Amino acid sequence: MSSISHSSASPPKKKPVWKGLGFQVGVSMVLGVVVGLIWPELGASLKLLGDIFLRLIKTAVAPLVFLTVVAGIAAAGDFKRVGKVGLTATIYFEIVSTIAIVYGLAAAYLFNVGRGMGHVAASQQAEKGAANAAKLASQSHTTFDQFLLNVFPDNFVGAFAKGELLQVLVIAIIFGAALLSLKPDKRAPIEGGLATISNAFFEFIHLIMKLAPVGTFGAVAYAVGANGTDVLIALAWLVLSFYLTIIGFIAIVLGAICLIFRINLLGLLRYIKDEIIVVLGTASSESVLPKLLEKLPGYGASRQAVGLVMPTGYAFNLDGTSIYMGMGVVFLSHAYGIDITWTQLGTLMAIMLLTSKGAATVSGGTFVVFAATVTASGFIPVEGLALLFGVYRFMSMAVATCNVVGNCVATIVTAKLCGEFDPAKAALANRDPQAAERAIVSEFELAAPAERGRPAMAAT
Template sequence: MKSADELVASSRPKRRSRWYAGIGNQVLISIVLGIAVGALFPTFSAHLKVVGDTFLDLIKIGVAPLVFLTVVMGIAAAGDLKKASRTGLIALIYFEIVSTVALLLGLLAGNVSGVGIGAGALNGAHAASGVPKPEAEEGGFLATVVPDNFVGAFSSGHLLQVVVVAILLGIGVLTLAPTVQARFTAGLETAAEGFFALINVIMGLAPIGTFGAIAYSVSTNGSAMLFALAELVAQYWIVVALFIVVVLGGICLAAGINVFRLLRAVRTELTLVLGTASSEAGLPGLLKKLPRMGLSRQTVGLVMPTGYAFNLDGTSIYMALCTLFLANAYGIPMGLEQQLGLLVIMLLTSKGAATVSGGTFVVFASTVTATGYLPIEGVAILFGVYRVMSMAIAACNTFGNVVATVVISRWNGDLDRARLREVLADPSALDGDDADEPDRAPHDGDASAPTRTDTATTSRSSS
């Protein structure tokens, strides 16, 4: 029986939360204000670049440590190397297949639309002095995979180096005695909770950072677009939307998941990614939210960070569409043989794209150089509208990795489908979660499945 105090408390009307209190709505408001200020006050807005850049720098403080901790604990949670290796192999095969489909879709869209044909604004007179230069490192992409020291992996800016070190350490943890392994992972869990708390503090500044980034982008690019570049931007956004709805939607359908409900469930993180044009901005929140949606922490810890290096669908579409744009703009014929060769090059170079805004463009410039026949000076023109396209690049990359993590968790049989259906039907179900509860048993719809206890971290704050 309820006490008198409980009856009085239950009889009080529930206080309605204000619509602008959520971080997602605040970021949406900042995007609208950023567009308005950038269009009305371009001179002032041109100085706001530092606001967006500072916010992204703050995000990056916690990204590398969180990726490191989640990967190590994800492998440790597997309990044995065989299970972790199986998940990693499935993920890499999935990444290569879906990335190839993204590249083929970009090439198909560029051929059908004839993107760049008649773009007379592109000519050899344009210099590429304002374009980020690709790093001329001996050995190329492979030379950046393994760091020369532990600390260097975190300071180099190459997220893949952090993943490599984390995988090696995670494998080493599996060889420890159970008691030592338990103490070690407990320490990692505590450290992860501290970094999640740091990210929560930084996320409070998200609306300010988004406002500065959007206002600067509109003020520097909005009025200077040529018609051909505006057409390229529109086509790219359309192709990304088709990829999400048709390709990712088809993958979700095969796994018994509604892609639109999944989009709604992670809308806060995607809104932040769109506003900052950086997929890193959404990673901390997703590492925290996905396990609470019913996914195995082991799968999230392995697949999500690795996907940020190997599963860049938005980057693949951008590179395919923009290389055809340059070829058509300069009147360079590209037959089936040349495009297949370009496909192979992009499959390799796209894996080196950084997750921060601008990384895709650097890799694109490297790809243009690697072809040997596309003019590098034309890249400077594309740089003028890259910011507008980078928002879609980052959002597509991020959501592609969300789909990959959910689907691979489903294939592994460690997805709590009942919990996922609950969250997809009503994303507000996450708000009332007890973040300290242990990971749910992954029954995948089978009540007889064994119970599993994960040692990976749990977050103490809501998404």
Template sequence: MTATATPPPPGTRRSGRWWTSLPFQVLIGMALGILLGLVVPGVAARLKVLGDIFLDLLKAGIAPLVFLTLVSGIAKAGNLRQASRIGVLALVYFEVISTIGLVVGLVAANLVPLGAGASSLAGRADASSVPSDDGPHGFVDFVTGIMPDSFVGAFTSGQLLEVVIVALIFGIGLLTLPARMQQRVHGGMEVISQAFFGFVNVVMRLAPIGAFGAIAYAVGTSGTDLLAALAQLIVQYWVVVAVFFFGVFGGVLALAGVNIWRLVRYLRLEVGLTLSTGSSESALPGILDKLPRLGVSRQAVGLVVPTGYAFNLDGTSLYMPVCTLFLANAYGVPMGLPEQLALVGIMMLTSKGAATVNGGTFVVFAATVTATGILPTAGLPILFGVYQFMSRATATVNTFGNVVAAIVVGRLTGQVDRRTVDAVLAGRAAPLPPPGTAEPDTAEPGTADRPTVNTTR
């Protein structure tokens, strides 16, 4: 059976019409935004609303999609043992890779004295421009803060972890029902899930406009003086991100038998959206749709990806040590190896809260700086001035890290169809049809390397 009758998702390239593809339109929007921000910064600074509208519309479908996908992943496990196995492996993987990110960030910041020439900017900071922390973020506060006080409230709080917790409990409860009732509930949720994917697909047509407004605002408001003064930090941070992205992710994917360049090409729209908006959430709907089409079982995707958006923040793990040592160098605060190791211990906890507080990575970073008690908070506005440029790299690593996690955990649990993955990434076959058509839902352990569909054109 072939899937030629299935309409391609937004952003899929059609033969002979590459200029109409969504990824190309997003790139054009980004280029125009940069140009406008450099030529007419005053006008560009007013276009933030375009990016905000796009992200707000997209976020309206994020929480329901995460809930439905995670519950579906648990339901497809068929039993708590299988779901628990995937979940435990995912959490172990998250912690290992995040810790590697922290270590890479610390090593890079020690090799190059970031911030040594930035002390002259200390007097230029405007503290009013920094997003304020909305409360304490210690470990106890983190745990209590992610617990929803109502089912509906989890979807309106804006905190993804609350949705994840509700979905986990709901999915486990679903497994306790009789088999016939499970099938009826699961079938209804499949239909609703497809409806939300349709909603997101419509919103995605606005992605070029959203990317244009977000980039124009970023360039128009930062100012050339500040960009010049902190250019070294930005460039070096992007270099660190590139090394981690292609070195760590590339190595992990190679062990899983996947070529990172082909995977990036397959997810070029999602990577482009994250780079342009600086938001990991902008890529989530596409990832939830494309990974099952690639050959990763919906069970693995549904369990790993939504959970990873809350616990697997590899980009945040890179950002925090680099910028912390930048402040230490800029203000002449000595930080030896013991202090840095203690810093890593704090960040291993605080970095997990980046998805649960207003302001994301930067607010958690600010809370960590405050928690150390030895770094000046006066330097935070300086870093916030270029945060919007650095956040794009951070968000991209966070997003792609969850893709890698789903593939690796899927391989370890027999939830990846190797032949389909190889064929799709090599361009020898079209992606599998969307859920609800002729797609196999899961790959049973021991059969992951056996093709489940006819992948010939």
């Protein structure tokens, strides 16, 4: 107790700005842009650094999702509580995803993206990246039956090996339900073992995140060096419009949701600013999932709600992906001079509501499910995918960022609706983010051993 009192009396000094991960990643992004513009060949060759970092992160994502969902179900204590949180989150996901698709389509028409490019621009860009786009398009042919079947694994280990997030979620939910059905004396040692394994994975992520600046530098240098200024200029309006659309969605749509549920959006963004910077640098929302599983309980959501909602949102609540798909199909229709009818627009929305849910389950993420949408539409030229492939890297930064912010808001909203929210913690996080982080770490360290490793402690 004396050590605890001493710790509370003498809080740790704040680290210098230059030692913060967010600052280091920001500097790495700037250096990556400089290298990519001045030495494009060198920049293009640095792709390996970004790929290594993302591969290391992805090795822990599936196990962490499994562990946090199982822990969240076990901590809930009964199926009724799990069902209430799950149903509330699902309804929220569907409503906001629909709004995001409509918003993306409306923004594309408002900004008139792709208009005037004509067949010349399309054919020029189609030569570059056509092979890549064709490969991605070939992966996108899937029927509803195939998509639904793919959600359910045929092999426990295979779902983890292939990184199929939806399959891992299914396994975690069933395993958590099975664990909850055991008697407390039989359940306790299993929970303790999972907590120990979870702690080891969290430390694993801690070590990998030290490489984030290096990975970001390589990824950004490659994006700039490989695409060149010609591509950036040719599609600058699309990229600029997309970023303005994403900013508008966060400020207007998510801002309105936060206003309705009395959430301080600016405070939340400030609380997760380091994670946002990492996502912008890596263009991958997976890179910050472990850290968000740790931090969000510090903003007031219960560990059980975070453990259930956040991983599920990574598969079902992809606001940025929905906006990208809406703007992408309009861009291609304008580029090829195709007028989309209201009937076709309605069909596209139905397709996008389905395919957007598969972004976390296929290799290639958002671009692959966008290819699935274009292919399924039947009236948007598939070869037009190459037109967007050159700048997808730049747009994916905004996509991933919007997905992360949207899921954080979804988690807090669900927690509030289900009575799983502590306003005092949110007030502290809004007032002093670093103090809130220290508090949640202290809460973890003082918790009983069986509590450790649960969702709140998915530390990065």
